[in-house]
Amino acid sequence: MPTALITGITGQDGSYLAERLLAKGYTVHGLVRRNSSTVRTRLDPLFYDKDVYNERLFLHYADLDDVTTIRRILHKTMPDELYHLAGQSHVGASFEIPESTCQFTAMGTLKLLEILRDLPTPPKFLHISSSEIFGRPDESPQNETTPMRPVTPYGIAKAFATQMTTLYRDSFELFACNAICYNHESPRRGESFVTRKITKAAAAISLGLQDTITLGSLDGRRDWGFAPDYVDAMWRILQQPAPDDYILGTGIDHSVEDFLAIAFRVVDLDWRDYIQQDPRYLRPAEVNRLLGNPSKAKQQLGWTATTQLPEIVRIMVQHDLRELQP
Numbered sequence: 001m002p003t004a005l006i007t008g009i010t011g012q013d014g015s016y017l018a019e020r021l022l023a024k025g026y027t028v029h030g031l032v033r034r035n036s037s038t039v040r041t042r043l044d045p046l047f048y049d050k051d052v053y054n055e056r057l058f059l060h061y062a063d064l065d066d067v068t069t070i071r072r073i074l075h076k077t078m079p080d081e082l083y084h085l086a087g088q089s090h091v092g093a094s095f096e097i098p099e100s101t102c103q104f105t106a107m108g109t110l111k112l113l114e115i116l117r118d119l120p121t122p123p124k125f126l127h128i129s130s131s132e133i134f135g136r137p138d139e140s141p142q143n144e145t146t147p148m149r150p151v152t153p154y155g156i157a158k159a160f161a162t163q164m165t166t167l168y169r170d171s172f173e174l175f176a177c178n179a180i181c182y183n184h185e186s187p188r189r190g191e192s193f194v195t196r197k198i199t200k201a202a203a204a205i206s207l208g209l210q211d212t213i214t215l216g217s218l219d220g221r222r223d224w225g226f227a228p229d230y231v232d233a234m235w236r237i238l239q240q241p242a243p244d245d246y247i248l249g250t251g252i253d254h255s256v257e258d259f260l261a262i263a264f265r266v267v268d269l270d271w272r273d274y275i276q277q278d279p280r281y282l283r284p285a286e287v288n289r290l291l292g293n294p295s296k297a298k299q300q301l302g303w304t305a306t307t308q309l310p311e312i313v314r315i316m317v318q319h320d321l322r323e324l325q326p
């Protein structure tokens with residue numbers, strides 16, 4: 001059975017992807033950043049499964065800029081497929097920490113590609129790119145040919161990594177692909193992203209544990225899908241006969257305000273009674289509308305994002321209610 005290596009295995013997508021690949025019979029290796037904490041909540045079900053952890057799932061310590069260690073891990077594990085999910089993923093934070101965002105997201109990807117270029121039999125490579133590479137509101141919905149015009153440090157780092165991935169495919173014959181992912185959410189989403197911040201607040205307010213929710217702009221429109229759907233598309237991309245780039249989105253956009261309304265409706269509350277706005281959460285620049293055209297993924301991968309926003313929000317709010325209930 002095939003072997004996969006996942007960078008960013010402890011994140012939302014990494015944990016769903018690991019579960020999906022293990023269910024398909026893969027051996028899975030994951031890169032983990034070394035720090036003093038060993039808490040990896042999203043991997044707990046796999047970690048505590050005696051038939052899985054250290055049997056078919058293995059974790060290795062390596063930061064993305066630690067080329068020597070990553071090369072050693074690749075020589076040792078010899079994966080058939082490499083899913084590159086790791087990086088600084090918060091768009092707002094990238095304005096505060098642009099250097100480390102570029103160091104990990106842009107240069108980290110290039111360093112991986114350089115290692116692959118030198119391997120005798122390199123694995124198939126999937127870079128998880130982002131809709132943040134796009135930037136003009138009049139070029140919406142975007143597809144694989146829409147020009148990249150990023151307006152955030154995160155988007156610029158992702159555009160660099162995306163173009164390098166394409167360059168290594170074209171110039172060095174690597175099986176290297178980009179999954180250009182629009183926002184995708186789940187109960188495993190980090191709490192600093194707007195969706196989880198809202199679903200957790202709706203649950204907490206309805207239980208009397210919180211009084212208000214404080215956000216930045218409510219006007220931004222995003223194409224929100226369900227993370228477990230997206231990891232399925234990631235796998236499909238690497239099963240194609242030839243490497244290519246794909247937009248992964250639902251093809252439907254909503255505003256942050258729409259998301260608030262849906263989430264608070266799940267707990268029978270009106271969001272307008274609880275909202276506060278704080279300029280602290282406004283970004284110096286952002287794309288107002290990001291909407292994907294996933295036609296190519298539908299035609300070539302046979303993939304569609306089946307879970308729609310109201311269902312995603314309901315799943316997340318109900319999860320947060322269970323987690324917060326005394």
Ligand code: GDR
Nearest residue numbers: 089091130131181182183192193194195215216217220281
């Ligand atoms: P995004 O997701 O920037 O699209 O990137 P995020 O949830 O952070 O923001 C979505 C929209 O909500 C607005 N917003 C707020 N955002 C946050 N985080 N916190 C707030 O309090 C808040 N108030 C309003 C934002 O301005 C924005 O318009 C996500 C990440 O997962 C990226 O890594 C990924 O590449 C893209 O999606 C696709």
